[in-house]
Amino acid sequence: MAHKFVITAFVTGSRILGRSFVAAYKQAQAASAYQRAQAKNGNPTSGAASLTGNMTLDEACKILNVKPPAGGQADIETVLERYKKLFDTNDPAKGGSFYLQSKIVRAKERIEREMGPIREKVEQEAEVKEGFKPKMYKDR
Structure with missing residues (x-):
């Protein structure tokens, strides 16, 4: 049974x-x-x-309270300054929000991802302008 x-x-x-x-x-x-x-x-x-989970550049700029990069130029120092201030303010150990802290990190990453190709292009143009200067290393 x-x-x-x-x-x-x-x-x-x-x-x-x-x-x-x-x-x-x-x-x-x-x-x-x-x-x-x-x-x-x-x-x-x-x-x-x-x-x-990707955010738009406009949303990232609003989170960090910075202006969107105009013409491919953005003030990275201002972005990093705002990031550090907001990240420290929202520290969970100090009573802040982990969610807000993670949104701040993602916003900084998004702006850096947007500025990466632009920064590389500016560096290449500067290198072309001043000429190719290879790094020389001495043998011991």
Whole structure:
């Protein structure tokens, strides 16, 4: 009699588990289709950018309270100064918010990512302007 109960419980549990996996798969497919449709329509707030946690340059500038880079130029010292002040202010050990602190870090990273290619281009132009000067190392 006990084996009949165990088999019934196993079969019922398997059916419930199977149905939940099927429902989760259908939901994941629907979410994926919705994301593709939003990305196709050019809606960045609902597309891949929001799902990966990336923020826009405008949002990053608002978080750090700095002006967006105009013409590819931004005051990195101001960005770093605002970052340090806001990061220290929101320290969880001092009663701040870890969430806000992480948003501040992501905002700094976003601005640095935007400024990276621009900085490289300025460095290359300066190198071309002054001429190529290879670094010389002396052998010992």
